[in-house]
Amino acid sequence: MNISEEQLGNQLFKINLSGRMDVEGVGTIETKLSGMTASPRKAIIVDVSGVQFMSSIGLRALLLNAKAVAKRGGKLVLLNPDSNVRSVLASSGIDQLIPICTGLEEAKVKVAS
Amino acid sequence: MCALPSNDALLAASLRQGKAVLGVAGIDGGSRGAPRAPPMRVIGDDPRSSMRRFDAALTNLPELEDAAAGHAILSTDIQYGVVRRVPMVADIGGTVLPSLSLEILRVASGSSNFVIKANGGRIEGVAVKELFVPTQEDGSLWVHYGRHDAARFVSAAKALDGSLDPEVLRHKLVLVGLSGLGLVDFYSTALGERVPGVEIHAQVVESIFDGTTLLRPRWALWLEGVLMLAVGLSVSWLFPRMRARVLMPLMLLATVLLAIGGVAAYANAHRLIDVVSPISIFVVMFGFMLANLLIREEMQRKALESDLQLQREQAAKARGEMEAARRIQLGILPDVESQFLRESRLDIAARMEPARLVGGDLYDCFMLDEHRAFFAIGDVCGKGVPASLFMVISKTLCKSLALRDEAAQVDPGALMRRANLEISRDNPEMLFVTAFIGVLDLRTGEVSYCNAGHDRPLVFVPGSAPRELGGARAPAICVAEDFEYRMHRQQLTAGEFLCVFTDGVTEAENLAQEQYGKARLDSVLSGIDPGATARELLDAVCASVHAFAAGREPSDDLTLMVLRWKP
Numbered sequence: 001m002n003i004s005e006e007q008l009g010n011q012l013f014k015i016n017l018s019g020r021m022d023v024e025g026v027g028t029i030e031t032k033l034s035g036m037t038a039s040p041r042k043a044i045i046v047d048v049s050g051v052q053f054m055s056s057i058g059l060r061a062l063l064l065n066a067k068a069v070a071k072r073g074g075k076l077v078l079l080n081p082d083s084n085v086r087s088v089l090a091s092s093g094i095d096q097l098i099p100i101c102t103g104l105e106e107a108k109v110k111v112a113s
Numbered sequence: 114m115c116a117l118p119s120n121d122a123l124l125a126a127s128l129r130q131g132k133a134v135l136g137v138a139g140i141d142g143g144s145r146g147a148p149r150a151p152p153m154r155v156i157g158d159d160p161r162s163s164m165r166r167f168d169a170a171l172t173n174l175p176e177l178e179d180a181a182a183g184h185a186i187l188s189t190d191i192q193y194g195v196v197r198r199v200p201m202v203a204d205i206g207g208t209v210l211p212s213l214s215l216e217i218l219r220v221a222s223g224s225s226n227f228v229i230k231a232n233g234g235r236i237e238g239v240a241v242k243e244l245f246v247p248t249q250e251d252g253s254l255w256v257h258y259g260r261h262d263a264a265r266f267v268s269a270a271k272a273l274d275g276s277l278d279p280e281v282l283r284h285k286l287v288l289v290g291l292s293g294l295g296l297v298d299f300y301s302t303a304l305g306e307r308v309p310g311v312e313i314h315a316q317v318v319e320s321i322f323d324g325t326t327l328l329r330p331r332w333a334l335w336l337e338g339v340l341m342l343a344v345g346l347s348v349s350w351l352f353p354r355m356r357a358r359v360l361m362p363l364m365l366l367a368t369v370l371l372a373i374g375g376v377a378a379y380a381n382a383h384r385l386i387d388v389v390s391p392i393s394i395f396v397v398m399f400g401f402m403l404a405n406l407l408i409r410e411e412m413q414r415k416a417l418e419s420d421l422q423l424q425r426e427q428a429a430k431a432r433g434e435m436e437a438a439r440r441i442q443l444g445i446l447p448d449v450e451s452q453f454l455r456e457s458r459l460d461i462a463a464r465m466e467p468a469r470l471v472g473g474d475l476y477d478c479f480m481l482d483e484h485r486a487f488f489a490i491g492d493v494c495g496k497g498v499p500a501s502l503f504m505v506i507s508k509t510l511c512k513s514l515a516l517r518d519e520a521a522q523v524d525p526g527a528l529m530r531r532a533n534l535e536i537s538r539d540n541p542e543m544l545f546v547t548a549f550i551g552v553l554d555l556r557t558g559e560v561s562y563c564n565a566g567h568d569r570p571l572v573f574v575p576g577s578a579p580r581e582l583g584g585a586r587a588p589a590i591c592v593a594e595d596f597e598y599r600m601h602r603q604q605l606t607a608g609e610f611l612c613v614f615t616d617g618v619t620e621a622e623n624l625a626q627e628q629y630g631k632a633r634l635d636s637v638l639s640g641i642d643p644g645a646t647a648r649e650l651l652d653a654v655c656a657s658v659h660a661f662a663a664g665r666e667p668s669d670d671l672t673l674m675v676l677r678w679k680p
Contacts, residue, residue, distance in 0.1 A: 022668070023495065055669070056494030056547070056616075063592060064543055092547060092566040093588030 001025035002050075005036050012043045012108070014079075018050025021058025030061050037065040042074030043111045045104075049080035054088045066098045075099075079107045125180035134183030134216050139167030139205055147208040148172050149184045151219060152226040160231035161209060164252040165190070165200040170210075185216035189313065190253070195301045196310075198253040199317055201239045201246065202229055214317040215239055215246075217286055235331070246321050247328045255327040255385055256313060257320040258302045265315060266292075288315050329385040340371070340391040348398045357403070364399055368392050435470040435498075442471050442501055445508065449478045449674070450648065458555040459486055462648040463674040464655065466617070472670035473500025474615045475508045481520035484555050488676065491548040492567065492615040494589075496670055503544045507590075510535055511550065525550050525563035526600035529590070533565070533598065537591045545591040549613055558605040558678050563598050565590050570613040571634070574606065575643040579635050582611075605678045610650060612638060617671030618654065621662045629661050647675040 001019035008014050015036050019025050037044055046062070066076040077099045081089060089095045101107035137148050148170045167188070172178065189199045201212045211219065211227045219227050219241045228240040229252070238247040248254050269289070271277040290311025291298055298310040320326045351360060375388030449463045463476050473493035481487045489511055493500040514531055515523060528550060536546065549570060551562035562582060566589030573579035584601040605611065621629040637657045641650050651673055658671065
């Protein structure tokens with residue numbers, strides 16, 4: 001798994017995830033992910049277009065970080081999941097807690113609200 | 114009688130006839146006046162301080178001395194019983210005498226003096242006319258020994274009784290000496306032979322004549338020192354850095370080169386260089402370091418072995434515990450087939466296959482009362498030990514909550530809400546559980562259910578396409594603490610199958626990393642024989658998944674529960 005981040009604006013960050021979010025994959029990136037979503041960041045877009053496989057462990061990792069950001073009054077959204085990942089997010093009900101966006105502009109809007 | 118000349122006078126007369134050289138022996142202690150010596154010519158500085166010194170000499174009778182044409186010194190130095198060097202010149206009480214070999218050559222060549230070439234306190238060599246012999250700094254010569262050659266010797270007895278052919282001795286340098294047994298004038302040569310002293314002098318004369326005298330150069334000691342240092346440093350530096358496989362041939366080559374160098378210097382250039390010392394240093398150091406290395410490696414190997422042994426024991430223990438945990442976990446899951454053996458209205462089969470020794474999937478099925486069957490399936494996120502522990506907690510909690518109320522009052526939605534609260538309470542790892550719980554009324558065939566983020570179960574009649582048990586999507590338990598889970602209802606037809614499963618079925622991967630998928634599951638289910646039992650359906654699905662994923666280790670726990678309502 002690979003993880004990288006970009007700063008899109010003042011206080012607005014985009015995290016790019018790619019690879020398989022299974023037990024091993026999550027293991028390699030979870031510390032970095034927590035670091036990238038840590039205080040004082042409040043507006044975070046997680047681009048998951050490069051994620052080929054999402055397991056329950058991957059969902060948990062996203063959930064933990066989203067909850068942590070929300071607790072601080074911030075917002076985390078997911079951007080461009082592929083169809084497999086999207087169905088996993090839907091069936092697990094995660095999509096009701098973490099907004100899913102299909103374009104960068106939509107994501108910027110959602111994350112600012 | 115007194116008128117006859119003395120034997121000494123006769124001997125003196127004989128000596129006077131030919132050209133004879135007499136020798137004296139140097140002695141320490143005593144002073145007897147200066148011995149007779151031939152004239153010496155010095156080129157360079159006064160060499161007397163550098164050469165071998167004796168206080169005095171054991172000389173011949175004066176009339177014999179007068180008769181001799183040459184005067185030499187016979188002494189040599191003996192090192193551990195071996196004569197290795199012979200002084201070519203010696204200082205006896207201030208007078209310098211040449212050695213027998215040098216003096217013989219002087220007299221034979223008709224030269225009036227012998228020459229010493231010295232430079233700043235170091236003798237460079239001696240000479241007679243044009244013949245220059247380089248010597249060591251103290252004027253001595255390393256004897257270049259040949260083997261004892263009996264042909265050199267002529268018996269004096271033959272000379273005395275006249276049977277010796279004079280031609281044998283004509284135009285030769287003849288040395289007269291004593292070789293009888295019991296005399297002390299026998300020495301060991303460097304070749305290990307015991308020869309009379311006179312032969313040593315003869316060998317020196319020969320080597321001077323042939324130009325094969327040996328010289329140990331002045332810089333030899335420096336060279337040897339440098340070589341030893343170089344050898345020592347290179348061994349100690351290279352040894353830890355290079356593999357023995359490379360180092361050994363290198364060392365061997367270096368040793369051989371040194372040896373060849375030493376031998377070549379001796380054979381071709383008549384130079385004496387001690388290569389044995391550097392080679393010895395080599396061998397000793399190398400041997401020492403090798404031994405050290407071997408000992409250390411042995412110790413390391415032993416340490417590793419005992420480490421490995423310890424690890425094996427620990428692994429075996431851990432495995433034993435894990436297998437016990439597996440047995441316990443599988444024991445917690447109900448054996449639904451035997452449990453419901455006597456319930457004719459319900460045909461049920463279930464199976465959980467953990468991906469590792471213990472799994473994070475759960476299923477449960479029990480009667481709430483005589484008509485209502487409660488069933489549940491769940492999937493803790495992750496797998497292995499953490500998930501399995503959480504699985505046990507969830508299952509236990511779920512069952513106790515279900516049994517708390519009146520059977521008729523059991524509302525899966527409310528149950529899910531309560532379970533969500535309870536399980537979220539003590540969840541430091543933030544694990545979540547997807548769950549599907551349902552209550553089947555065996556009189557009516559109605560299923561009331563609630564789905565928390567779980568794969569939607571499939572209902573179907575054999576031969577037709579399976580349908581999902583629908584409803585609004587809800588998140589898994591422990592995702593949102595206060596989620597309002599809702600119950601849904603579905604009416605089953607008689608003989609309809611209900612298939613609940615976890616994503617270990619649909620997401621089973623094969624070697625090409627393809628997933629088993631809903632489509633395959635649908636086709637297996639719809640292709641089932643109408644008279645099949647729940648167990649047969651279960652087996653068919655499991656077999657299909659295993660066949661698909663053949664060769665790959667399971668990536669997730671696989672759980673399947675099949676119910677068939679048979680009113």
